[in-house]
Amino acid sequence: MIEFIGDELTNRSEALAIFGIIEIDQITFDQIERCVTILKIEVDRDKLFDELINVQSTFKEIISYRESLSDQIKKYIECEEFIHKSSTPAPDHQQNNSRVRPDQLWAYVLSKISPYCEELKKLLRFVYSIPCSNAFTEGVFNHMKHARTPSINSMSIEAIASELKIRMNGKMNCDEFFSYVQNERELIQCARGTQKYKFKKSS
Numbered sequence: 001m002i003e004f005i006g007d008e009l010t011n012r013s014e015a016l017a018i019f020g021i022i023e024i025d026q027i028t029f030d031q032i033e034r035c036v037t038i039l040k041i042e043v044d045r046d047k048l049f050d051e052l053i054n055v056q057s058t059f060k061e062i063i064s065y066r067e068s069l070s071d072q073i074k075k076y077i078e079c080e081e082f083i084h085k086s087s088t089p090a091p092d093h094q095q096n097n098s099r100v101r102p103d104q105l106w107a108y109v110l111s112k113i114s115p116y117c118e119e120l121k122k123l124l125r126f127v128y129s130i131p132c133s134n135a136f137t138e139g140v141f142n143h144m145k146h147a148r149t150p151s152i153n154s155m156s157i158e159a160i161a162s163e164l165k166i167r168m169n170g171k172m173n174c175d176e177f178f179s180y181v182q183n184e185r186e187l188i189q190c191a192r193g194t195q196k197y198k199f200k201k202s203s
Contacts, residue, residue: 022102051118055109076104147164
């Protein structure tokens with residue numbers, strides 16, 4: 001049984017690996033069909049074939065532009081934080097594409113196509129909703145250990161959740177945050193208030 005499960009996971013990983021590359025024009029329809037079969041997704045395969053051809057044609061047009069692919073996607077998502085930055089310099093022929101995330105590439109290419117590729121979209125939603133690891137979840141629990149301790153246990157669940165959101169999503173350093181809150185009177189009042197606790201402090 002364990003060997004069977006291992007083989008299934010290996011087959012699934014190998015099939016889904018095509019969505020981890022950025023050379024969309026190199027993907028064959030047989031590979032797409034294999035993913036659909038393994039994931040047991042109901043799609044119209046004729047439409048899926050047409051959509052793949054359309055996507056690959058659009059991809060070839062996009063990479064022919066003078067502007068690098070990474071710069072195009074950066075403008076599309078309007079935020080540099082979503083682009084992977086590698087400390088290792090890439091070879092010249094990979095320089096333009098080395099920082100491109102495949103999921104963002106697919107989103108960008110699909111945004112260039114009208115009408116939208118509904119069948120391919122079903123597959124992509126399924127593929128990119130599968131987490132590759134539980135590292136992010138473990139990171140949240142690690143932060144929670146510092147937010148709620150045996151000596152700090154009076155905060156409400158809502159307050160702890162808010163603190164974790166700030167820890168995980170906040171981009172300001174301590175100095176920047178200190179400068180920011182100086183002009184936020186309402187925020188300071190809330191921080192000094194008792195609504196973040198389950199019960200009111202006794203005076």
